[in-house]
Amino acid sequence: MGALDVARRQARWEAILADPAQIALVAEIGGVLAGFGLAGPPGDPAYGDRGEVKYLYVGRDFARRGLGRRLLAAMAAALVERGYPALGLGVVVGNDPAIAFYEAQGGRRIGAYTDPGPLWRSDNLLYAWDDLKALAARGG
Numbered sequence: 001m002g003a004l005d006v007a008r009r010q011a012r013w014e015a016i017l018a019d020p021a022q023i024a025l026v027a028e029i030g031g032v033l034a035g036f037g038l039a040g041p042p043g044d045p046a047y048g049d050r051g052e053v054k055y056l057y058v059g060r061d062f063a064r065r066g067l068g069r070r071l072l073a074a075m076a077a078a079l080v081e082r083g084y085p086a087l088g089l090g091v092v093v094g095n096d097p098a099i100a101f102y103e104a105q106g107g108r109r110i111g112a113y114t115d116p117g118p119l120w121r122s123d124n125l126l127y128a129w130d131d132l133k134a135l136a137a138r139g140g
Contacts, residue, residue, distance in 0.1 A: 016038065019040070021040050021041050022038060022039070022040040023037075023038065023039040023040055023075055023078040023079070023082075024036070024037070024038050025037045025038075025071055025074055025075060025078075027058070027062075027067045027070070027071055029062060029065075029067075033059070034058060034059055034061075034062035034065075034067055035056075035057055035058035035059060035062060035067045035068065035071055036055065036056075036057055036071070037053065037055060037056045037057070037071040037072065037074070037075050038053070038054045038055040038056075039051055039052060039053045039054060039075040039078065039079055039087070040052065040054065042088065044090075044113065046088075046111060046113050046126055047088040047126075048086075048088075049084070049085060049086070050084060050085070050086040050087050050088040050128060051075075051079035051082070051084035051086070051087050051088075051132075052087070052088055052089060053072065053075055053087060053088075053089040054089075056068060056071055056072060056075075056089070058071070068101060069105060069138060069139065070139045072105055072135065072138075072139075073135060073136050073137070073138045073139025074136075074139055075087070076129065076132045076133075076135040076136040076139075077132075077136035077139070079132055080132045080133060080136055084132065085130070085132070086128060086129060086130045086131075086132060087128065087129045087132055087135065088110075088126060088127065088128045088129075089102070089107075089126075089127055090113065090115065090124035090125065090126055090127075091124060091125050091127060092122045092123070092124055093112075093122070093123040093124060093125060099125065102127045103127075105129075105135065105138060106129060106134070106135060106138070107127035107128065107129055108127065108128060108129075109125055109126070109127055110126050110127065110128045111125075111126040112124065112125050112126060113126060
């Protein structure tokens, strides 16, 4: 599991955060990291001209407080500002809580693909939002 070591992860995240094309957001509650999101240019042709949400995570202790909705909406707003017409993201097949969340936020399933790794292979569902301004407005 060398690919999971701290030094490699740190170097990877430093490169991501240094890339001006990436949109990185952090949610804090009481000075504690509660969640984060990362969006930017699509990393796979399956997304077409949509911006891609690459990560959206809310800590278990902070779930059901609207943070995921607000992070997703903020990423949508940032993608609108960068000229993206739509948004897409992949969710691992079987991640039912995430699937329910994305569908509740208006995401529609438009396809599926297999992510070959680098750490493990996963079957994923592709979700899309074609009205980013409406999604951004959900952040309220």
